[in-house]
Amino acid sequence: MSFENVGLKLKGNSSLRGISAQSDPATLPWIIRLDRFVDDRTWDGWSEPVVHANSSETSLNEAIALSLFAETGLAAEAAVSSSFSVNGGGSALRLIVQNSNEQWTETNFGEGALLYKSEGDGGEDFGGGQGGMSRSNVLAERFRANEEFGHTIDDAASALQAELIDSGRAAESLDQRQNTLTGGAVGEVVSADTVRSEASQIAEALGIE
Structure with a gap:
């Protein structure tokens, strides 16, 4: 698949702090606008693919997380x-x-649905802002303060994880992603040993034998 004459711009706020003229552009987060200069051009119906900044050398952890979200029926970006x-x-x-x-948002949640993103300062605390909670995170703050809600979320997450592991779907998703990363053009820019190492860490964290 090849596209010419596309729009390209940096994506993010706190994630762009610290970049300079010496930063390698191949490592930065980008939004690609396929329809910027060619009207209505899309890739499988989508006009704005996003190039994420890597959270690890292979980004296998993020890819697996998105795959498992989708496996459980939760809204997840294709990757x-x-x-x-x-x-x-x-x-x-x-x-x-x-x-x-x-x-x-409309594709996953229906017409008129809204998706909110919290304001963050790039820190480790959930929600960002002073003290970890910004004023824009009122709902998140209420959820965390509700012990019953917290237990409900934890129980649901544990049940979903057990289902994914017991059914073999988690292992299957990990194998598929691992095979993708060791073949084709992608396999030329990351070593197989690195992929196997990260896959092993993910399997251990998820409890996949």
Whole structure:
């Protein structure tokens, strides 16, 4: 698949702090606008793929998380691993995902649905802002303060994880993603040993034997 004359812009706020003219553009987060110069052009019906910044050398952890969300019936962005380069520079392994914009929100939650994103300062605390909770996170703050709600979420998450592991779907998703990362053009920009190492860590964390 090849597209020419596309729009390209950096994506993010706190994730862009610290970048400079010396930063490798192949490692930065981008939004690609397929319809910026060609009206109505899409890729499988979507016009704004997002190139995510890697959370690990292979981004296998994020790819597996999205796959398992989808397996449980939760809304999740479709994602594909890619060999990514900018301006003829060196290639890097990057995860390309659907942009969670209005189109994605309506597709997953129905017409008129709204998707809110909290304001963050790039810190480790949930929600960002002073003390970890910004004023825009009132709902999140209430959820955390409700002990009964917290237990309900924990119980549901544990049940879903057990179902995914017992059914073998978690192991299958991990195998599929691992095979993708060790073959084709993607396999040329990351070592098989690195993929196997990260896959092993994920399997251990999920309790996959």
